[in-house]
Amino acid sequence: MAETDLSLRDADPLEERVQGEGEQFDDENRLTPAFVRAVRESLSDDNEDSTYDLVEPLHPADIADLFELLEKNERGLLAAAITDLMSGEVIAELNDYVREDMVEALSAEAVAGIVEQLDTDDAVQLIEDLDDEDQRAILAEVEPEERAAIESALAYPEETAGRLMQRELVAVPEHMSVGDLIDYLRSDDDLITEFWEVFVVDHRFHPVGSCQLSWILRTPRDIALTDVMKRDQTLIPVDMDQEEVALRFQKYALISAAVVDESGRLVGQLTVDDIVHIIQEEASEDTLLLSGAGEGDINEPLREAYSARVRWLIANLGTAVVASAIIAFFGGAIEQLVALAVLMPIVASIGGNAGTQTMAVTVRAIAMNQLTRSNTGRILWRELRVALMNGATIAVLIGLAVGALFSPPLGMVIAAAMIVNIIVSGMAGVLVPVAFERMDQDPAVASSVFVTMITDSMGFFAFLGLAVASGLVTA
Amino acid sequence: MAETDLSLRDADPLEERVQGEGEQFDDENRLTPAFVRAVRESLSDDNEDSTYDLVEPLHPADIADLFELLEKNERGLLAAAITDLMSGEVIAELNDYVREDMVEALSAEAVAGIVEQLDTDDAVQLIEDLDDEDQRAILAEVEPEERAAIESALAYPEETAGRLMQRELVAVPEHMSVGDLIDYLRSDDDLITEFWEVFVVDHRFHPVGSCQLSWILRTPRDIALTDVMKRDQTLIPVDMDQEEVALRFQKYALISAAVVDESGRLVGQLTVDDIVHIIQEEASEDTLLLSGAGEGDINEPLREAYSARVRWLIANLGTAVVASAIIAFFGGAIEQLVALAVLMPIVASIGGNAGTQTMAVTVRAIAMNQLTRSNTGRILWRELRVALMNGATIAVLIGLAVGALFSPPLGMVIAAAMIVNIIVSGMAGVLVPVAFERMDQDPAVASSVFVTMITDSMGFFAFLGLAVASGLVTA
Missing domain, CATH: 1.10.357.20 (SLC41 divalent cation transporters, integral membrane domain)
Known part of the structure; x- marks a missing residue:
């Protein structure tokens, strides 16, 4: 549940993470040219073990940065060398074009192997830009339940809430007390472990309120959930454009939000860490559009x-x-x-x-x-x-x-x-x-x-x- | 604790918030010209009660938008009419220049009244752009404890983590179990009610790990916190520039982060809802800088x-x-x-x-x-x-x-x-x-x-x- 693996950085986390002065990082927390060169040499020597040892201590976001700094042909080699480090965080942080280069360089089995360790939203991001045939080849290798979830996400138009949302969420009925909820959270092993809000739903699975976890933790067990929850929540329609979603998150300072389908049923949730990228993209794209540079991505x-x-x-x-x-x-x-x-x-x-x-x-x-x-x-x-x-x-x-x-x-x-x-x-x-x-x-x-x-x-x-x-x- | 007031929007929250089709909102969730005109007329009639009734059903973020759409001289009038609706959310969402116009139009007592209902970070934001004399006049009206907190925040340079952070946070010692933590959270009435992570500190108040609330809720009471927490957390130095802070939040997908002083002591926390504005500002400022339009704010x-x-x-x-x-x-x-x-x-x-x-x-x-x-x-x-x-x-x-x-x-x-x-x-x-x-x-x-x-x-x-x-x- 908690990440307790001891990485290089743990030697002195404060020094490493605050200062970013490990040998891999320059003073602005970017990977150094010397480190990138070392990875590159190890890739061209075809030495997967040494590549793995170099990359393993990095934070997923830094692994994503590393992919972006490599040449196109090196990206597939790196992915193949570090398959089990390809977490959802790496995928989510990767530039779209770089992600595509990398996925195209891998076999369908290898991609399916990565897909299976991801949440639906990250898996969708990984394969959504591939052509139909490649998508089918990869999905054929994935377990039926996960495959169904991915296919249903792919059915929503690109750049909508339906594509971005994660299906995994915690939804509970109105009649629960705080104590009931805590017992339920502790007992159900299939629940996700990272969430920021609990959604309270009626018998039709329509959201009626949401509870920040801090409210639950600060309230006695016997209080009813309906007395703790906030009723006035921002609901995101499943077909809302991502730009609009980003504006809502920003305006209403949301950490997570419920996504509902046309009938008002709760179908997924969005969390701010996924939306932050969109806020950044939408805010910076005007510079590029005004200059007539299109998407203007150096990896395009x-x-x-x-x-x-x-x-x-x-x-x-x-x-x-x-x-x-x-x-x-x-x-x-x-x-x-x-x-x-x-x-x-x-x-x-x-x-x-x-x-x-x-x-x-x-x-x-x-x-x-x-x-x-x-x-x-x-x-x-x-x-x-x-x-x-x-x-x-x-x-x-x-x-x-x-x-x-x-x-x-x-x-x-x-x-x-x-x-x-x-x-x-x-x-x-x-x-x-x-x-x-x-x-x-x-x-x-x-x-x-x-x-x-x-x-x-x-x-x-x-x-x-x-x-x-x-x-x-x-x- | 939870917001359960019944506002206009609650009549049918789904319809109102999803569609944004109340009479106050157009189809892009912006306040309609008709609504703005109604507020303006009510202000020029000097009718504080009718102004209050018009504005009271709005979400704080929409109240902030309303301020921005009014003329300069109307902003002080509106603030005076709705003093008790001026929550931290309204302040945080307000454009810097609009906030200044508004504060300058209010008496020191009225501003102090608003300051006292705010968290430190929002209070700092409210008064940081005023000149020293005005700041002193307002702070003289504020309770000593709150005043000391605000003054110490103002001592950090502008646009650094120290200015942005909130001092209110939940920090607990290493020896606690999950059960101890929950009991502590329920028993201490002075604790904040909105937080996303609990920080675990050693005897010197140096952070040694952090716990997402969902991990706590999913773990049996007798497990030690040190077995649940994540040790490898991103710490923000108190003097870090806000642009760098925004990059860290984005890169490491943070929801909240501990802020530490030069000696590594935990002094505050930053949460992503405050950082989202900075990500947006920093990302969109390049368009303005490249065109030579300076800050390029229509309220400048x-x-x-x-x-x-x-x-x-x-x-x-x-x-x-x-x-x-x-x-x-x-x-x-x-x-x-x-x-x-x-x-x-x-x-x-x-x-x-x-x-x-x-x-x-x-x-x-x-x-x-x-x-x-x-x-x-x-x-x-x-x-x-x-x-x-x-x-x-x-x-x-x-x-x-x-x-x-x-x-x-x-x-x-x-x-x-x-x-x-x-x-x-x-x-x-x-x-x-x-x-x-x-x-x-x-x-x-x-x-x-x-x-x-x-x-x-x-x-x-x-x-x-x-x-x-x-x-x-x-x-």
């Missing part, structure tokens, strides 16, 4: 990285062509005053930066449910004022510099163009993501392309157009 | 938002000047062929996008400890190949288009410039953040400025330089 296969990124580069090419067309329209003006060509990228570049700033702020506020219909107007007004302040500052700086180096009229033109562009960029940075969100689209995905198009085009148009309008050049 | 005071953003716009102005200088150097070439001015922003823009993609991927991999000295070479090689593929694709598209619309030699020049710039951008996107990280700087903060400078300058230089070198124009 080359072809997928290429196709995710080139798509946005091509979209960007389209928007750049719009900007070019505006410049072409003012070709005559540029021939008269080549300084316009020299300065115009400055207006576009600063406008682009201002737009990206506002867009990043807006996308994040939308993702965190902080920006809703109730306050969109206020935020727009706020961003307008920030844009005015930024625009005025930058206009003065660039206006004075260009006025001195080129000519005062050109300084006036670029200053005015800068204010216009920073204001337009600021408004676009709020309105484009908000518009996508209102159309039920992820604002992080396509906002960048539109905001860039607006800031580039408006930058060139305002600058060149004002140069003509002011009589500095003729169109 | 205007002046702070301005100063955070204008700094990066000015830095960007500096890099744009470098790019302009390169264009100026080729002024003669542009006068000969104005098409160069028309097309040059395309090269810079696509290069910038390619650089941003690679930079986003790299920054994220560094933040998640996936990119270390052990695999930097491999990642650089990977990004070089992606850049070659992207560069070739974009070069063919733009080369053919420019060849057809302008002239074949100009098509060749822009195609070659595009390949050069995408490769340079890809390499800069990896090397700049990696260099910052090796110099112990946050790679998300300043990478953008450098990568933009490199991609803009190289874009113009490659395109205009190749136009001259190919003999298309003379310099």
